[in-house]
Amino acid sequence: xxxxxxxxxxxxxxxxxxxxxxxxxxxxxxxxxxxxxxxxxxxxxxxxxxxxxxxxxxxxxxxxxxxxxxxxxxxxxxxxxxxxxxxxxxxxxxxxxxxxxxxxxxxxxxxxxxxxxxxxxxxxxxxxxxxxxxxxxxxxxxxxxxxxxxxxxxxxxxxxxxxxxxxxxxxxxxxxxxxxxxxxxxxxxxxxxxxxxxxxxxxxxxxxxxxxxxxxxxxxxxxxxxxxxxxxxxxxxxxxxxxxxxxxxxxxxxxxxxxxxxxxxxxxxxxxxxx
Amino acid sequence: xxxxxxxxxxxxxxxxxxxxxxxxxxxxxxxxxxxxxxxxxxxxxxxxxxxxxxxxxxxxxxxxxxxxxxxxxxxxxxxxxxxxxxxxxxxxxxxxxxxxxxxxxxxxxxxxxxxxxxxxxxxxxxxxxxxxxxxxxxxxxxxxxxxxxxxxxxxxxxxxxxxxxxxxxxxxxxxxxxxxxxxxxxxxxxxxxxxxxxxxxxxxxxxxxxxxxxxxxxxxxxxxxxxxxxxxxxxxxxxxxxxxxxxxxxxxxxxxxxxxxxxxxxxxxxxxxxxxxxxxxxxxxxxxxxxxxxxxxxxxxxxxxxxxxxxxxxxxxxxxxxxxxxxxxxxxxxxxxxxxxxxxxxxxxxxxxxxxxxxxxxxxxxxxxxxxxxxxxxxxxxxxxxxxxxxxxxxxxxxxxxxxxxxxxxxxxxxxxxxxxxxx
Numbered sequence: 001x002x003x004x005x006x007x008x009x010x011x012x013x014x015x016x017x018x019x020x021x022x023x024x025x026x027x028x029x030x031x032x033x034x035x036x037x038x039x040x041x042x043x044x045x046x047x048x049x050x051x052x053x054x055x056x057x058x059x060x061x062x063x064x065x066x067x068x069x070x071x072x073x074x075x076x077x078x079x080x081x082x083x084x085x086x087x088x089x090x091x092x093x094x095x096x097x098x099x100x101x102x103x104x105x106x107x108x109x110x111x112x113x114x115x116x117x118x119x120x121x122x123x124x125x126x127x128x129x130x131x132x133x134x135x136x137x138x139x140x141x142x143x144x145x146x147x148x149x150x151x152x153x154x155x156x157x158x159x160x161x162x163x164x165x166x167x168x169x170x171x172x173x174x175x176x177x178x179x180x181x182x183x184x185x186x187x188x189x190x191x192x193x194x195x196x197x198x199x200x201x202x203x204x205x206x207x208x209x210x211x212x213x214x215x216x217x218x219x220x221x222x223x224x225x226x227x228x229x230x231x232x233x234x235x236x237x238x239x240x241x242x243x244x245x246x247x248x249x250x251x252x253x254x255x256x257x258x259x260x261x262x263x264x265x266x267x268x269x270x271x272x273x274x275x
Numbered sequence: 276x277x278x279x280x281x282x283x284x285x286x287x288x289x290x291x292x293x294x295x296x297x298x299x300x301x302x303x304x305x306x307x308x309x310x311x312x313x314x315x316x317x318x319x320x321x322x323x324x325x326x327x328x329x330x331x332x333x334x335x336x337x338x339x340x341x342x343x344x345x346x347x348x349x350x351x352x353x354x355x356x357x358x359x360x361x362x363x364x365x366x367x368x369x370x371x372x373x374x375x376x377x378x379x380x381x382x383x384x385x386x387x388x389x390x391x392x393x394x395x396x397x398x399x400x401x402x403x404x405x406x407x408x409x410x411x412x413x414x415x416x417x418x419x420x421x422x423x424x425x426x427x428x429x430x431x432x433x434x435x436x437x438x439x440x441x442x443x444x445x446x447x448x449x450x451x452x453x454x455x456x457x458x459x460x461x462x463x464x465x466x467x468x469x470x471x472x473x474x475x476x477x478x479x480x481x482x483x484x485x486x487x488x489x490x491x492x493x494x495x496x497x498x499x500x501x502x503x504x505x506x507x508x509x510x511x512x513x514x515x516x517x518x519x520x521x522x523x524x525x526x527x528x529x530x531x532x533x534x535x536x537x538x539x540x541x542x543x544x545x546x547x548x549x550x551x552x553x554x555x556x557x558x559x560x561x562x563x564x565x566x567x568x569x570x571x572x573x574x575x576x577x578x579x580x581x582x583x584x585x586x587x588x589x590x591x592x593x594x595x596x597x598x599x600x601x602x603x604x605x606x607x608x609x610x611x612x613x614x615x616x617x618x619x620x621x622x623x624x625x626x627x628x629x630x631x632x633x634x635x636x637x638x639x640x641x642x643x644x645x646x647x648x649x650x651x652x653x654x655x656x657x658x659x660x661x662x663x664x665x666x667x668x669x670x671x672x673x674x675x676x677x678x679x680x681x682x683x684x685x686x687x688x689x690x691x692x693x694x695x696x697x698x699x
Binding site (some may be wrong): 035 | 311317318319344347348349350353354356357358359360363365387403530534535537538540549553556557558559605
């Protein structure tokens with residue numbers, strides 16, 4: 001029975017991976033199909049003929065690479081800013097007791113309540129006054145502001161999970177506050193920081209509405225805005241080029257995740273050893 | 276140590292990104308006037324044509340330069356709302372008549388009447404001009420139109436022994452008869468992508484005397500009578516009595532309903548006229564297709580027009596120059612080229628004639644262009660809460676009706692009660 005259990009586990013895992021990966025496979029397949037094949041009833045996973053024009057169109061007609069660069073700049077900058085602000089704030093929020101903490105947590109929750117359409121107009125006016133509308137800096141600040149409450153909420157949970165006794169033990173051994181933070185708290189917090197960075201990056205990378213409204217000049221467009229150009233009026237969709245663009249858009253997220261995934265694991269290990 | 280280096284590196288990264296981004300953007304001080312033109316052209320040929328027209332203008336007007344700002348159709352309403360409210364809308368706005376009417380009512384669009392020559396005005400059919408006239412002011416110039424037409428598989432019609440209509444128009448009864456005659460051997464006479472049925476029903480209602488709305492803005496009222504109910508009931512009868520409509524298409528988009536048409540599963544399909552280009556491109560080799568004459572109901576072949584338009588931001592510092600550009604963009608030659616590129620119908624008679632002369636009847640163009648003369652004003656364009664009613668009331672109500680979850684009386688009351696509710 002036990003001999004059968006392991007192959008069954010692998011089979012289940014393989015099926016699960018196939019289930020998760022199927023949309024991506026379908027997307028890749030659609031990106032190399034001709035328009036005629038995409039609009040045919042005889043759907044097949046593998047294309048009858050491989051058409052690379054969709055990629056050529058995605059690259060040349062809509063300036064996809066430039067938009068991808070803009071998205072990368074905004075996503076990396078807002079991720080870095082979010083994490084930099086959220087780490088100390090989350091530590092304070094998790095360790096603090098009393099009314100200030102309650103108010104802080106309340107603010108985080110309340111800030112998630114407002115729909116974006118409600119805040120976009122005042123936000124636009126503020127950014128325009130600051131000369132930051134239609135500007136990647138403005139969009140970075142907006143993304144950071146938008147992501148910060150959730151990043152804080154995530155990180156303060158990670159901080160709260162670190163036993164305060166570890167910090168007390170460090171202090172008892174004569175370590176300064178900064179040394180305790182650097183050698184005990186930060187290594188244990190690393191997986192949380194990595195998870196928060198992942199969340200922030202993906203949120204910013206995929207964000208559409210703020211970018212749609214705030215950015216006016218084509219040279220500032222981010223990837224979701226450019227991909228949106230493939231959807232026309234009257235329900236017209238350039239399906240092939242859109243699929244090609246979507247495949248390209250998925251690559252940076254996959255690369256970012258594969259890099260940070262290792263950090264996520266090593267962070268956990270570091271925490272375990274120190275603990 | 277590592278942590279400190281990481282923090283320093285992160286700070287440097289953020290600072291450099293902020294500085295780099297701060298260097299972007301452009302402002303114009305002195306020199307020629309620069310007008311921003313937010314264009315929604317989405318097809319490669321139409322984008323190229325837009326660039327050509329703007330290039331021609333810029334070459335001929337060194338002191339008034341136009342800069343294209345491309346935008347997508349999806350979400351553009353929200354973008355324009357913010358832009359107009361924040362006073363940062365582009366000088367020239369490309370949108371559809373149904374979308375600009377509220378902006379015009381709110382006073383965001385310039386009155387183009389003084390800039391529209393008598394000749395241009397006479398060149399635009401009255402019904403189409405009415406669709407861009409708000410409170411007696413022409414607030415936009417129409418650029419492109421579409422009508423609903425019937426594409427047919429000629430071979431299937433011939434095999435079914437159907438006499439293919441050839442007159443100036445064909446009746447809805449004829450369509451029903453042909454659909455019945457071609458429904459056999461597991462194949463259906465008609466495929467109609469009605470996942471969002473309101474636009475089609477409202478646009479085609481004039482043929483049955485249906486108007487839906489009276490009045491404008493917040494004072495608009497809705498009444499659903501025989502004229503408004505005729506088409507939904509006809510579709511319902513074809514789907515459930517005749518069983519001549521492929522059922523799955525009733526829940527699909529227009530584009531999705533093309534696949535069974537290509538596969539010979541449906542003999543005909545009702546589509547926006549622009550699909551002629553896609554059919555030409557995507558249909559299997561040897562697929563013999565035609566466009567049937569424009570559909571006519573008891574009240575005639577009229578369809579409500581919702582043209583694409585160009586309008587001018589009232590707060591623009593250069594309204595006159597922007598209006599002159601719009602006039603240039605909509606001259607006969609440019610409109611003909613633009614509509615050929617987008618596979619749409621020019622709104623001016625002269626451009627339609629020019630395109631007919633150039634393209635003849637190739638790929639159904641003759642019939643499609645002829646259908647343009649039946650486009651008329653659309654009362655729904657001026658009903659203040661139409662968009663909200665359409666999305667939250669009418670579309671789900673029609674879907675329930677087409678799925679036979681409510682009967683005709685139920686549909687009528689849902690549409691009317693829903694309007695009362697959204698227009699409170």
